Amino acid sequence: xxxxxxxxxxxxxxxxxxxxxxxxxxxxxxxxxx
Amino acid sequence: xxxxxxxxxxxxxxxxxxxxxxxxxxxxxxxxxxxxxxxxxxxxxxxxxxxxxxxxxxxxxxxxxxxxxxxxxxxxxxxxxxxxxxxxxxxxxxxxxxxxxxxxxxxxxxxxxxxxxxxxxxxxxxxxxxxxxxxxxxxxxxxxxxxxxxxxxxxxxxxxxxxxxxxxxxxxxxxxxxxxxxxxxxxxxxxxxxxxxxxxxxxxxxxxxxxxxxxxxxxxxxxxxxxxxxxxxxx
Amino acid sequence: xxxxxxxxxxxxxxxxxxxxxxxxxxxxxxxxxxxxxxxxxxxxxxxxxxxxxxxxxxxxxxxxxxxxxxxxxxxxxxxxxxxxxxxxxxxxxxxxxxxxxxxxxxxxxxxxxxxxxxxxxxxxxxxxxxxxxxxxxxxxxxxxxxxxxxxxxxxxxxxxxxxxxxxxxxxxxxxxxxxxxxxxxxxxxxxxxxxxxxxxxxxxxxxxxxxxxxxxxxxxxxxxxx
Numbered sequence: 178x179x180x181x182x183x184x185x186x187x188x189x190x191x192x193x194x195x196x197x198x199x200x201x202x203x204x205x206x207x208x209x210x211x
Numbered sequence: 212x213x214x215x216x217x218x219x220x221x222x223x224x225x226x227x228x229x230x231x232x233x234x235x236x237x238x239x240x241x242x243x244x245x246x247x248x249x250x251x252x253x254x255x256x257x258x259x260x261x262x263x264x265x266x267x268x269x270x271x272x273x274x275x276x277x278x279x280x281x282x283x284x285x286x287x288x289x290x291x292x293x294x295x296x297x298x299x300x301x302x303x304x305x306x307x308x309x310x311x312x313x314x315x316x317x318x319x320x321x322x323x324x325x326x327x328x329x330x331x332x333x334x335x336x337x338x339x340x341x342x343x344x345x346x347x348x349x350x351x352x353x354x355x356x357x358x359x360x361x362x363x364x365x366x367x368x369x370x371x372x373x374x375x376x377x378x379x380x381x382x383x384x385x386x387x388x389x390x391x392x393x394x395x396x397x398x399x400x401x402x403x404x405x406x407x408x409x410x411x412x413x414x415x416x417x418x419x420x421x422x423x424x425x426x427x428x429x430x431x432x433x434x435x436x437x438x439x440x441x442x443x444x445x446x
Numbered sequence: 447x448x449x450x451x452x453x454x455x456x457x458x459x460x461x462x463x464x465x466x467x468x469x470x471x472x473x474x475x476x477x478x479x480x481x482x483x484x485x486x487x488x489x490x491x492x493x494x495x496x497x498x499x500x501x502x503x504x505x506x507x508x509x510x511x512x513x514x515x516x517x518x519x520x521x522x523x524x525x526x527x528x529x530x531x532x533x534x535x536x537x538x539x540x541x542x543x544x545x546x547x548x549x550x551x552x553x554x555x556x557x558x559x560x561x562x563x564x565x566x567x568x569x570x571x572x573x574x575x576x577x578x579x580x581x582x583x584x585x586x587x588x589x590x591x592x593x594x595x596x597x598x599x600x601x602x603x604x605x606x607x608x609x610x611x612x613x614x615x616x617x618x619x620x621x622x623x624x625x626x627x628x629x630x631x632x633x634x635x636x637x638x639x640x641x642x643x644x645x646x647x648x649x650x651x652x653x654x655x656x657x658x659x660x661x662x663x664x665x666x667x668x669x670x671x672x
Contacts, residue, residue: 179254186229188259188316211404340619351606364665375623
């Protein structure tokens with residue numbers, strides 16, 4: 178089996194960062210306006 | 212209950228569901244990374260599939276929502292449809308970005324190159340550009356009804372563009388086959404992998420719905436505030 | 447229908463006349479085109495890549511950017527003095543305004559292309575005369591699609607603050623199918639391949655033109671409403 182676990186980690190982390198960052202941004206945007 | 216109160220409540224509730232969505236996303240991660248067997252030929256990188264593919268589905272679904280909402284808006288002229296379309300565009304943008312980020316990271320170990328102009332990735336790239344144009348156009352037009360009309364036209368034309376890009380890429384690749392270092396066979400998914408993929412799909416759908424609901428609530432609240440301010444100015 | 451065409455023709459004639467009188471935009475577009483073609487010559491390594499290999503791409507990138515310059519001025523004419531209101535108050539239908547604008551833009555862009563093409567053949571030593579007929583057909587079809595969508599986009603872009611930046615952002619994704627088809631067909635023509643080889647691309651281009659011209663005519667009304 179090829180040794181490419183690093184890519185797996187990179188992709189999972191990148192996706193998590195994107196989704197988490199947007200979620201936080203969105204919820205905070207709603208809080209500050211209100 | 213006034214609309215503002217209703218959407219304040221929607222905002223709070225959907226925020227909770229966003230939290231639930233994130234937690235479920237974490238369980239997808241655990242299931243995919245720890246409890247799903249690795250694929251022998253592609254290695255661990257194959258597992259990117261469980262995040263990349265559902266993200267892509269949601270991205271295209273969001274774009275479809277933008278297209279349909281835009282069309283119905285031009286028909287009915289209901290500004291709520293415009294707010295819904297723009298909410299779907301923004302949230303869809305996030306998922307599309309995730310597809311374009313995870314795609315090359317998956318591609319590099321599997322295909323030997325960060326980017327190939329393969330049909331799906333190219334289509335996703337242009338989807339990203341069209342949604343970006345949509346969002347930029349919205350920031351550049353200030354009058355709400357004009358903004359709604361312009362967005363709707365762009366949304367519909369963008370949806371029309373999709374099949375043409377698909378055909379263009381297909382024809383292009385037929386003529387210019389891309390070199391592939393490793394060619395993964397179409398995996399027939401064994402039971403546990405399929406189950407993980409389906410679970411991931413369900414979670415991504417729920418997460419998308421929560422984000423869309425929240426974003427739409429924010430749009431309605433902002434719209435209500437703008438109307439209230441305009442009325443105060445008039446009075 | 448006759449009413450519509452007459453009105454469109456009148457609007458197109460007005461625009462072309464205005465353009466012809468001042469000629470500034472046209473001359474600028476020509477100069478731009480010549481400069482871009484010349485710069486492309488230095489943007490490659492002549493020992494590594496032959497001109498003929500790069501030529502189709504160079505031609506179409508040049509046409510695309512010169513075309514966008516032409517489109518930018520299209521509604522700019524009406525922007526000043528709020529002449530658009532005058533146009534809207536006239537008995538011409540919105541559709542006639544759109545068709546008229548498209549016709550005027552076709553004349554403008556077509557004229558730039560007509561002058562750019564021999565210049566291109568000269569600079570890159572490309573034998574266009576043997577394939578001139580099919581080449582002109584390809585250029586005409588791609589230009590129709592480009593101008594139809596571009597006119598609609600520029601009608602929206604002109605109302606934004608940075609119109610010259612907004613137009614490419616809106617338009618370029620929509621140019622992928624026609625420009626890709628045009629480049630592929632142009633390449634085949636320059637390579638002396640039979641035109642039948644590119645029938646799939648031709649169908650794509652014609653399909654694109656039909657669908658998008660119809661869609662733009664349909665939706666232009668929605669971009670102008672009071």
